[in-house]
Amino acid sequence: MAKVRGAIVVDNELCKGCGLCVVACPTNTIAQAKEVNGKGYNYAYMENPEACIGCANCALVCPDSVITVYKVKVS
Amino acid sequence: MAKVRGAIVVDNELCKGCGLCVVACPTNTIAQAKEVNGKGYNYAYMENPEACIGCANCALVCPDSVITVYKVKVS
Amino acid sequence: MADIDIKDIIREENLVYKKTDVLTDNVMHYCPGCSHGVVHKLVAEVIEEMGIQEQTIGVSPVGCSVFAYNYIDIDWSEAAHGRAPAVATAIKRLMPEKFVFTYQGDGDLASIGAAEILHACNRGENIVVIFINNAIYGMTGGQMAPTTLVGMPTATSPYGRQIDLHGYPMKMTEIVATLPGTCFVTRQSVEKAAAVRKTKKAIRKAFENQKAGKGTSFIEVVSTCSSGWKVNPVKANEWMTEHMFPFYPLGDKKDCEKDPAEDYEKYMKG
Amino acid sequence: MADIDIKDIIREENLVYKKTDVLTDNVMHYCPGCSHGVVHKLVAEVIEEMGIQEQTIGVSPVGCSVFAYNYIDIDWSEAAHGRAPAVATAIKRLMPEKFVFTYQGDGDLASIGAAEILHACNRGENIVVIFINNAIYGMTGGQMAPTTLVGMPTATSPYGRQIDLHGYPMKMTEIVATLPGTCFVTRQSVEKAAAVRKTKKAIRKAFENQKAGKGTSFIEVVSTCSSGWKVNPVKANEWMTEHMFPFYPLGDKKDCEKDPAEDYEKYMKG
Amino acid sequence: MGELRLMKGNEVIAEAAIRAGADGYFGYPITPQSEIMETLMVRKPWEETGMVVLQAESEVASINMVYGGAGCGKKVMTSSSSPGVSLMMEGISYIAGAELPCLIVNIVRGGPGLGTIQPSQADYFQSVKGGGHGDYRLIVLAPNSVQEMNDHVGLGFDLAFKYRNPALILSDGVIGQMMEKVELSDYKPRLTEEEIIEKYGDWAHIGKPANRSQNVVTSLELQSEIMEKRNQHLIEKYASMQEDVMYEEIMTEDAEYLFVAFGSSSRICQKAIELARAEGIKVGLFRPITLFPFATNQLKELGQKMKGILTVEMNAGQMVEDVKLAVECKVPVEWFGRFGGIIPSPQEIVDALKHKIIGG
Amino acid sequence: MGELRLMKGNEVIAEAAIRAGADGYFGYPITPQSEIMETLMVRKPWEETGMVVLQAESEVASINMVYGGAGCGKKVMTSSSSPGVSLMMEGISYIAGAELPCLIVNIVRGGPGLGTIQPSQADYFQSVKGGGHGDYRLIVLAPNSVQEMNDHVGLGFDLAFKYRNPALILSDGVIGQMMEKVELSDYKPRLTEEEIIEKYGDWAHIGKPANRSQNVVTSLELQSEIMEKRNQHLIEKYASMQEDVMYEEIMTEDAEYLFVAFGSSSRICQKAIELARAEGIKVGLFRPITLFPFATNQLKELGQKMKGILTVEMNAGQMVEDVKLAVECKVPVEWFGRFGGIIPSPQEIVDALKHKIIGG
Amino acid sequence: MTEEIIIAGFGGQGVLSMGKILAYSGVMQNQEVSWMPSYGPEMRGGTANVTVILSDEKISSPIVNTYDTAIILNQPSLDKFEEAVKPGGVLLYDPNGITKPPTRTDIKVFKVEAAEEAAAMGNMKIFNMIVLGAYLKIKPVVKMENVMKGLEKSIPARHHHLLPLNEKAINKGLEVVKEVK
Amino acid sequence: MTEEIIIAGFGGQGVLSMGKILAYSGVMQNQEVSWMPSYGPEMRGGTANVTVILSDEKISSPIVNTYDTAIILNQPSLDKFEEAVKPGGVLLYDPNGITKPPTRTDIKVFKVEAAEEAAAMGNMKIFNMIVLGAYLKIKPVVKMENVMKGLEKSIPARHHHLLPLNEKAINKGLEVVKEVK
Numbered sequence A, B: 001m002a003k004v005r006g007a008i009v010v011d012n013e014l015c016k017g018c019g020l021c022v023v024a025c026p027t028n029t030i031a032q033a034k035e036v037n038g039k040g041y042n043y044a045y046m047e048n049p050e051a052c053i054g055c056a057n058c059a060l061v062c063p064d065s066v067i068t069v070y071k072v073k074v075s
Numbered sequence C, D: 001m002a003d004i005d006i007k008d009i010i011r012e013e014n015l016v017y018k019k020t021d022v023l024t025d026n027v028m029h030y031c032p033g034c035s036h037g038v039v040h041k042l043v044a045e046v047i048e049e050m051g052i053q054e055q056t057i058g059v060s061p062v063g064c065s066v067f068a069y070n071y072i073d074i075d076w077s078e079a080a081h082g083r084a085p086a087v088a089t090a091i092k093r094l095m096p097e098k099f100v101f102t103y104q105g106d107g108d109l110a111s112i113g114a115a116e117i118l119h120a121c122n123r124g125e126n127i128v129v130i131f132i133n134n135a136i137y138g139m140t141g142g143q144m145a146p147t148t149l150v151g152m153p154t155a156t157s158p159y160g161r162q163i164d165l166h167g168y169p170m171k172m173t174e175i176v177a178t179l180p181g182t183c184f185v186t187r188q189s190v191e192k193a194a195a196v197r198k199t200k201k202a203i204r205k206a207f208e209n210q211k212a213g214k215g216t217s218f219i220e221v222v223s224t225c226s227s228g229w230k231v232n233p234v235k236a237n238e239w240m241t242e243h244m245f246p247f248y249p250l251g252d253k254k255d256c257e258k259d260p261a262e263d264y265e266k267y268m269k270g
Numbered sequence E, F: 001m002g003e004l005r006l007m008k009g010n011e012v013i014a015e016a017a018i019r020a021g022a023d024g025y026f027g028y029p030i031t032p033q034s035e036i037m038e039t040l041m042v043r044k045p046w047e048e049t050g051m052v053v054l055q056a057e058s059e060v061a062s063i064n065m066v067y068g069g070a071g072c073g074k075k076v077m078t079s080s081s082s083p084g085v086s087l088m089m090e091g092i093s094y095i096a097g098a099e100l101p102c103l104i105v106n107i108v109r110g111g112p113g114l115g116t117i118q119p120s121q122a123d124y125f126q127s128v129k130g131g132g133h134g135d136y137r138l139i140v141l142a143p144n145s146v147q148e149m150n151d152h153v154g155l156g157f158d159l160a161f162k163y164r165n166p167a168l169i170l171s172d173g174v175i176g177q178m179m180e181k182v183e184l185s186d187y188k189p190r191l192t193e194e195e196i197i198e199k200y201g202d203w204a205h206i207g208k209p210a211n212r213s214q215n216v217v218t219s220l221e222l223q224s225e226i227m228e229k230r231n232q233h234l235i236e237k238y239a240s241m242q243e244d245v246m247y248e249e250i251m252t253e254d255a256e257y258l259f260v261a262f263g264s265s266s267r268i269c270q271k272a273i274e275l276a277r278a279e280g281i282k283v284g285l286f287r288p289i290t291l292f293p294f295a296t297n298q299l300k301e302l303g304q305k306m307k308g309i310l311t312v313e314m315n316a317g318q319m320v321e322d323v324k325l326a327v328e329c330k331v332p333v334e335w336f337g338r339f340g341g342i343i344p345s346p347q348e349i350v351d352a353l354k355h356k357i358i359g360g
Numbered sequence G, H: 001m002t003e004e005i006i007i008a009g010f011g012g013q014g015v016l017s018m019g020k021i022l023a024y025s026g027v028m029q030n031q032e033v034s035w036m037p038s039y040g041p042e043m044r045g046g047t048a049n050v051t052v053i054l055s056d057e058k059i060s061s062p063i064v065n066t067y068d069t070a071i072i073l074n075q076p077s078l079d080k081f082e083e084a085v086k087p088g089g090v091l092l093y094d095p096n097g098i099t100k101p102p103t104r105t106d107i108k109v110f111k112v113e114a115a116e117e118a119a120a121m122g123n124m125k126i127f128n129m130i131v132l133g134a135y136l137k138i139k140p141v142v143k144m145e146n147v148m149k150g151l152e153k154s155i156p157a158r159h160h161h162l163l164p165l166n167e168k169a170i171n172k173g174l175e176v177v178k179e180v181k
């Protein structure tokens, strides 16, 4: 059975910490960092990288288009 | 049997000769004069005074409110 | 047939119809047969019948009826082109006990003043709007209006209104009927006595609504402009009956009295 | 579970989603979570997918999205408050082979610009209108918009919108759907991935309509303004889902593809 | 002494309107003056004095609501900023033509077009010469402090009613956004219906009793002979406003040079005077408070004694024309200004005085 | 020689626009200029040259359509009369701020407000000083014959594109409604897409090819430093327009007195010169053809030789300020005018010269 | 030569087009011309007038207050313009509908029964052409051939078949005009 | 006495209200005051600043280009305003987030770890009151009783229960401010 693994790259410095990706992720992959970036925002990051299925939901809802999504099939 | 007779008074000088009363009259009482009034309009008048039933249709449609209507019951 | 002399009929006691005193004695500047005259009379008669001459403020537009104030004997404001609903809004809000109505042409109300009428109706301003739709700009010499029918020639559509060039004729009455601020929206005409009677009833109802604080009442009167249309008044009425009525069907579009609650709920539910 | 290193996933060949090149690299000035950002992206993606970046002219409004031109990498005109539909009308009529869209807020489109949008839609201008309804004036600091819900507090209705004072919230989408010039009228949202996908489809369809010369396509996006609403972006989406959607129900209001003839006839018959 | 507060100029406009017994405010949001309507909405004067406050659909609607309200003999007002005021030009011309009293507040921002929201004085011509069509004039007041923002609301209404003419407060973000101490005016009750009938019953559309003829508010007159008489009457009215001219002279007794400046730039000029006098330059300030009527005679008398005059404006040189006309070109008159939202610094002004006037 | 016709001024505007290769006209009916759009609609230029003609929903929409069209690098125009032009003030300020070329025609009627439809020159200030907000200037042309109505359309477009600035033809019902002989201009083809790319590809929004950066038409600039630079650039541009100043001198060689008048009143002044000279009064006429740029230097040179100057305007005295400023108050300058739709008679003008200047 | 003419009557009497034909005739013989109509509220049912100037020189003002000739077609116009005829000038009128005829003695007064003649010719539309003929008899400021050219220029091509009728009407006017002494 | 102060930082740090309290304190002791904020595009997430002037005389210009005191709460503000402090004047800053500290030697530089102290006190909202306290230590231009009165006047009545906490924060500021030598 083919399985899917995904990963996202968030541009930390451009993320505004709105948290929309966090709630959009079906797999609870994302969380907001405790630290803030240069603009004072708690940027998003993969808290549970293994959970990501590369569905791109997070990227779709991100208003600042700072998420890039990758996906591979693993068998 | 009670019958109705009517009559209208047209203010000749103010009539603009639009002819709307003529077509509104159910009894063909009204016609437009061959002569024109001071403003050059062929004013309306009772051509068949006996026909008038005082229904006021003519007055209702007159844009310049220059028709006064009278009505009596005659037995 | 009982023989009776005309002189015996034409007597004070036999009077059944005369010009209302709420109309002034000024000779109207309108062209022969112009619908404006009939509607002026009806507004004046309703004001007389309701005994509200001292409490009524009219707002006249820019259009042939700009001089409405010369004919209906009440206090008036002459509004800038299209802005009568804004003017009336302020008058009514500042003097809520008064009766306030706008009297507007189709160029005035549907073209340049589209935003103002839409918003006044949407706010549900407690006013009466009389909308004279003669499908043309009468005053400026017969240019195309937003309500000009497809194919109808005007000074700015000499070959007739074409959809691709000028767009569709607009049905403002149907649009304002969708707004929850309006309580009574109707389309009438004055080409024959029966129609005149109905229109008067509608105007009366509109003013009664205002008295009862029900919101905006909107009365379109499908009208003629023989000068703009370049036909005589009798022909104009015929043309209107044949061509305007099918596109602008007469009748009430909305009457909150009939079911105010349902209406409101429908809107709020979307 | 197959074990694979993150680094092996994050590889060019595994890329499934990245920011479109039609978006510039400028950092958007919008507040965190603002819906404008999402919709900008969708417009940019559609332009990219259709390959029309060189032929598309955008018209930005006065509102928070006034600077849309800083973000979508095409030629733009910044329009006066409310007048984007007039600006777009001229651009499209003078360059019919180009793709032209307006991008407008609710204050811009439904309040000051009500006449212009109504008439552009009525003329059936062959343009796309993107209408961001966040129920508030974002740019000027959170004042009441024509679309502000009843009871919703804003800077100019601090105790919530009251019908008697401020009138009803307006449903522009329902209004323009009644106009025969529009070919596709829909209401969408971008609060979750599925909604984003649907909205993008709608935008794509709108541009395809323009290509096919079908008239005005009008896409309302029910949006949030966390700054104006004074809640965080996640809560804003929740609030929108709970309060805005019932009043502004999502979905297509009109799609001429489905039955253009019937629609037209219905209008012409009244 | 009235109530002392620390308030923003914009907020004061709102508060002063309520206290002046205003009957209605109609407006549309625009930076940097939205606080005026916001303050009113928070204050809810309709519950207190009965004043109507309405957010209109646009500035075009606002000014026409003002027209409607003013026609009722009511004290009504609107406020906006430059682009919004431009949209009011037709309406303002109507109000002036129909001779209605009202108050318009313009918190000017830099133009042309959408421009900038920063302070500017570039709407001088529009306000003073008439940006709308036809020969008309507004009464134009230029406050230079938060206190005057308060005072000019009452004054503006008073003059508007005295002359049956629109009055305009021309200010900008400096005065509108700034907080200063302000002594608020006492409450003045709104006029009752009876009072309005008594005072304005000869022209206001307030319902026509049987014993008088119609009151019609209109600016239309198709007969040229009558229209010309109306214009003539207006011209005479505008000339008569000279009796209400207002201006201020600061440190002019011994002055050899003169700044002429209004509104916020007059504040900067005061600082510039301090700096210049510290260097031994005897300079004073002539500040027109009413921009229309303009203090032509007073400026002529004072100005012609000077060695030179520098007009300081946050625009490309507008009032300078009226200054030249006032002193009849008998003294060198130059202009100095910054624009686009930039506020000149006191030192720049002193430097300009040196270069353009003293050394020039 | 071009085609000779007997035509109304308004009709000529329409015809000249087609022949000038105009791409679009957007307008709204208003007396006394509706013939412009009507003539276009009858002529159907879209079938001939491809010119777009659209009746807009209002003057506000018209001017914003012009803004949109001008941004495409197209030759676009609108026309209206005073109240309609007042409604365009915001849009005109935007066009000036965004530096777009276009042509606006104002066939002035008497104001303020709805006023009268008869001829007037009371929109001088609005046109020349800027009725909209912010520091901007229009190129203002004042034709005084039907022939110039033709000529100024082409000229207006040329200057508008030369300076990327709106041009305005300020005329009135005298010239608009009158028929005179006119030699129509030859047809000039509309620019092709390629030509527009070549000429205006650096600023017009015509679709962004991969090899250039975005063209954005906007008047917005929130950074004051940049905004001030934009204003500075505009000021310099307006000053540079002096090279295109136009004026006419009639019988000034031996003149001791001078009429200054533009547009239709300059025609009446010509008749007045005939009458005055018959009485032995040596009077000439200085006619500014461009009201902005104003022929300040030329008028200064000529005017300062005179014993006195009478400015004749169909308004309450507007251009007279610019005349005074031009001659630097060195010569008595007085104003004579009629207004409200009344046209002064030649004899009245001669009388005014005698009373206000010669005897005064 | 400069001829300053006012033509005034009711709207619908062809006042403006008569002026236009006259002006066009001037153009045809290389004169300078101007045609300045009244416009506006007088349009609807009211009076209409037009000032036509024909001149060998450039025309200064298209608006004048006194006229060499006044052509008057109704009473209100007579009331308004009789005084404006220059001493020694010409007043031509159609007596139909005139209740108070002109009284000035320092000018030459002519009348033409144009309405009557038009009715007799069975076509009220040529009324103004009869008046034009009458005027040209009194003041042959333009040659007949140029009048016909002017006429051709000023009426739409689809009406060119009416040219002979118009010519007949003009000739009728030349015939029937009479000086009132 | 005239004290011209600029307070500058991020939006949300309480820059404007700190200035307001200061200004109100001046009012309470009968001084002339002005409070002139930056406004506009800087609002959203950007920087905010306010010029406060306290004086015994009438204040001429509410806008000045040099300051007696600059209170600086982030790096961009430091970059912008360090140069604007008059020679001999005061620069007070919170080092939190400051990467390039002030370098001028002709002015007195102070620092207050207000963010840190506020966090320690468990309430970020009193951050600006700590800064205010620090300022008052350096320049006691207003009496503490008037500051408390000013505070009372400038915060809504429903928040008056927070006055003691604010007082505590001000006192903390008085305590922890340090001159940087």
Ligand SMILES: Cc1ncc(C[n+]2csc(CCOP(=O)(O)OP(=O)(O)O)c2C)c(N)n1
Binding pocket: C062, C063, C064, C065, C081, C104, C105, C106, C107, C108, C109, C132, C134, C136, C137, C138, C139, C140, C145, C225, F028, F029, F030, F031, F059, F083, F084, F087
């Ligand atoms: C701002 C402005 N634009 C245009 C006009 C010219 N104008 C006067 S009336 C009118 C239209 C009248 O048409 P409508 O409203 O349909 O009234 P009607 O004359 O047909 O009754 C127009 C465009 C004006 N007076 N003001």
Ligand SMILES: Cc1ncc(C[n+]2csc(CCOP(=O)(O)OP(=O)(O)O)c2C)c(N)n1
Binding pocket: D062, D063, D064, D065, D081, D104, D105, D106, D107, D108, D109, D132, D134, D136, D137, D138, D139, D140, D145, D225, E028, E029, E030, E031, E059, E083, E084, E087
């Ligand atoms: C003529 C004019 N009036 C008012 C304004 C001020 N203004 C700027 S944006 C805006 C409203 C913005 O609200 P909306 O259109 O809903 O856009 P949002 O910011 O919510 O996206 C207003 C009133 C202006 N710039 N011009």
Ligand code: SF4
Binding pocket: A006, A007, A008, A024, A025, A026, A027, A028, A029, A030, A051, A052, A053, A054, A055, A056, A057, A058, A059, A069
């Ligand atoms: S791609 Fe899908 S699973 Fe992965 S982080 Fe984004 S939303 Fe979550």
Ligand code: SF4
Binding pocket: A010, A014, A015, A016, A017, A018, A019, A020, A021, A022, A043, A044, A058, A061, A062, A063, A064, A065, A066, A067, D033
């Ligand atoms: S949606 Fe985008 S901006 Fe918002 S937190 Fe996630 S990555 Fe950051």
Ligand code: SF4
Binding pocket: B006, B007, B008, B024, B025, B026, B027, B028, B029, B030, B051, B052, B053, B054, B055, B056, B057, B058, B059, B069
């Ligand atoms: S009252 Fe009736 S019957 Fe008599 S004339 Fe009038 S319409 Fe005819």
Ligand code: SF4
Binding pocket: B010, B014, B015, B016, B017, B018, B019, B020, B021, B022, B043, B044, B058, B061, B062, B063, B064, B065, B066, B067, C033
């Ligand atoms: S309807 Fe009236 S105006 Fe018309 S013809 Fe009859 S009476 Fe005369």
Ligand code: SF4
Binding pocket: C029, C030, C031, C033, C034, C035, C036, C064, C134, C138, C139, C224, C225, C226, C227, C228
């Ligand atoms: S032009 Fe038309 S609307 Fe105007 S008065 Fe004449 S008929 Fe009536």
Ligand code: SF4
Binding pocket: D029, D030, D031, D033, D034, D035, D036, D064, D134, D138, D139, D224, D225, D226, D227, D228
């Ligand atoms: S104010 Fe509202 S609409 Fe504007 S950027 Fe912020 S969240 Fe978006």
Ligand SMILES: [Mg+2]
Binding pocket: C105, C106, C107, C132, C133, C134, C135, C136, C137, C138, C145
């Ligand atoms: Mg109409």
Ligand SMILES: [Mg+2]
Binding pocket: D105, D106, D107, D132, D133, D134, D135, D136, D137, D138, D145
């Ligand atoms: Mg919004």
